[in-house]
Amino acid sequence: MAEYIGPLEPRENWDKWHVQDIGLDEPVKKLTPERIEKIVNRILIGEGWARIKAYVDTCIHCGLCSSACHHYLSNDGNPHFAPVGKIRNTLWPMLKTKGKVNAEFIKTAAEIVYTECNVCMRCSMYCPFGIDMAYLISLVRRICHFCRVVPQYLQDTVNSHAVTMNQMWVKQDEWIDTLQWQEEDAQDIVTTARIPLDKEGADVMYSVIGPEPKILAQLLANASVIMTVAGIDWTMPSFDGWDNSDMAMYSGDWEVMGRVKKAHFEAAMRLKCKKIVMGECGHAFRSVYDRGNRILGWRMHPIPIVHAVQFYYELLRDGKIKIARKIKEPVTLHDPCNIMRGRGLYEMGRYVMKAICEDF
Structure with missing residues (x-):
């Protein structure tokens, strides 16, 4: 596994970016450290480990994906909105700690992967190695799904699909x-x-x-x-x-x-x-x-x-x-x-x- 770089520094004026959604705010109150750890390892190790390891070991943090991301460009080049920034603030800490993250981290990760990335895969077209960032973001979304931390409207449409x-x-x-x-x-x-x-x-x-x-x-x-x-x-x-x-x-x-x-x-x-x-x-x-x-x-x-x-x-x-x-x-x-x-x-x-x- 590549050397862990760590998340970016906390954002300034976080309240400006904070998302208020009952689907994110309420479920985190019921999460326990044990449940989070179990879910994270089940998804990262049990479902996606081969691709995760290949992508993480391959990425050289060149930043070429940033200029491809409309979230990054429309936020004045804020590194938090760069594709690699989103991965560093969500997936990296879970890999480093082997799932030992708290409920507030899951909530923040959910805000990032559901509201700051469209999984459009444009960044992958610019990546010299073709790393599928959308897949990595989707894995974080899958973790949030099993934690039941999903935006309410999105979850309602999924419930409709199920029924x-x-x-x-x-x-x-x-x-x-x-x-x-x-x-x-x-x-x-x-x-x-x-x-x-x-x-x-x-x-x-x-x-x-x-x-x-x-x-x-x-x-x-x-x-x-x-x-x-x-x-x-x-x-x-x-x-x-x-x-x-x-x-x-x-x-x-x-x-x-x-x-x-x-x-x-x-x-x-x-x-x-x-x-x-x-x-x-x-x-x-x-x-x-x-x-x-x-x-x-x-x-x-x-x-x-x-x-x-x-x-x-x-x-x-x-x-x-x-x-x-x-x-x-x-x-x-x-x-x-x-x-x-x-x-x-x-x-x-x-x-x-x-x-x-x-x-x-």
Whole structure:
């Protein structure tokens, strides 16, 4: 193991950065040193030791990751917000003491890993050794999860995943009803539009995130119009597995993550679909394409996974849909972390933007 460097000096004006959240403030009151030590060693030694040792022994503390981090850049180069600074203030002390840290440390670590890092992996692109800082941060989040020190809203969405298999507490009858009235809205645009439910053998199972039926229902109608005009043989499940999102991946509850991904894959296999086309959400795509198969012990996915950007690219390229009116205003593209850096859909994204924008 590399020589322990130690955490950074305490921040000045800590109250400025302190996060007040019942999910962080209350659970720490019940933590004991024995429980913390047991959890830390279970995760660091039992689950992640090989990668941790490789990364920690490899890092030369060059600081190149800092300039890649938007938290660091937006806080005037404060070293506490640098990726290596976050690791030094969370993971390093736990490694050095072999888990002998107190409840207040866990609370501070939770504030750092949940509110000061998006696990976007941009820093890893700049690291000369490709160290996966997001994985290290995720391990700290996993420790916080087992300590039950998780931001309340995030934990509520995970609870929803565990109970309803979607992140927004959407009941099955609400899901089906939303699809039906969005089909009617789609027919106001294209009279033959449909949202087929539970169609076995369809070419495409289309999956979305929980917020779509809850607060962005019009996106379902939009998808129906596109699928109809393009002549796609598609379906959506009426049962669990329609939500492809995964907030448990972010909280550190990989057990619930596995359950949610299993339901998603099994929905497509139950319907005997040829592939899954996912909506726009990048974190959902990451959880299905990159994490879902691995957490379930699969080397590859049991069914092909296609992100919306790739799907629209193929439709435009093949002439299956044509753009009636292009956006006239100047438009730029911020490369999304999970589908661009994570999947490499750079050129496909630009192809789509050029097809729909006059000034891109």
